[in-house]
Amino acid sequence: MTWEYHEQIAGNKAILFRNFIDMQAGNNDNFVNxxxxxxxxxxxxxxxxxxxxxxxxxxxxxxxxxVKVTDVDFWLSEEALGKVEKNSSITNSALVSYTFEKEVGEGTRVWFMGAPNSSVTITLPAGLKVERIEGLDNKSQNFENNLTVLRGNFSSQKNITLWILDESSKAILEDRKGSAEQSTGKEDQDNKNKTGTAGETVKSWKLFGSSKDNFAWFCSSPKS
Incomplete structure (x- = not known):
């Protein structure tokens, strides 16, 4: 699973951010290189x-x-370059990758924590749908390119919970009602299409958001 997000900061936050770069990553000369x-x-x-x-x-x-975090990456915008007292906006990006040690299927609850009121788009793997959603404000649910896509905003509680329906499993169970020989062949094919190689289902989970408040990460963290 991947969670990609972009964050734009401006004004006093942008000044503090440039100071953070200059003081903790640079030579404290009031200029960001x-x-x-x-x-x-x-x-x-x-x-x-x-x-x-x-x-x-x-x-x-x-x-x-x-849930295991396998990789974290940050890309800081070149807009941060220059004098630290600049208050012009800076847009930064990040990507966090995860693996699930257990396959997400029927009855699984998936929980996400994000910045309050920030926008988010959640794309589910093929074959998975949602039975119930909590914590996603202004939500919309669409079916795009054979995938369930949820859009909305994190609530003030900062948490979104999804109750999962596995349509692929239901299709397999229906196939089993047919002849045993036909069912076995169809089931194997459905399972192959559903999971493919190990971890493929996890990789097809995708989240995209406007912010995960990484400004708070460096402001609240001790100096390195």
Whole structure:
């Protein structure tokens, strides 16, 4: 599963962000250079990994034990270059990758934590639909390219929970009502289409959001 997001900061937050880069990743000369941005990206990657260890943002059936963060990446915009007192906007991007130790199927609850009121798009793997949704404000649900796509905003509670329906499993059960020989062949094919190689179902989960509040990550973290 991947969770990609973009964050735009401006005004005083942009000034603080440039100061963070200059002081903690640079030479504290009141000017942000390209090499300081690269070093700041590494600092934020490491801090994000540590935050996600103690404060997981994805859970299965109320537990984070089966969810593993495999990679975190940050891209800091070149808009941050220049004098630290600039208050012009900066747009940054990040990508977090996860694996699930257990396949998500019928009856699974998937929980996400994000920034309050931030927008999010959730694309489910092929064959999965949602029976119930909590915490997604202004929600819409569409079927695009044979995939269920949810759009909306994180509520003020910061959490979204999805109750999953597995349409592929239902199709397999219906096939089993036919002849045993035909059912076996069809079931094997359906299972192959559903899971493919190990981890394929997990990879096809995709989230895209406007913010996960990484500004709070570096503001609340101790100086490296």
């Amino acid at each position: 390209a090499w300081e941005i690269q070093k700041a990206e590494n600092i934020l990657r490491n801090r994000a990994r540590e935050v996600l260890k103690t404060k997981p943002d994805v859970k299965l059936n109320d537990s984070s034990e089966l």
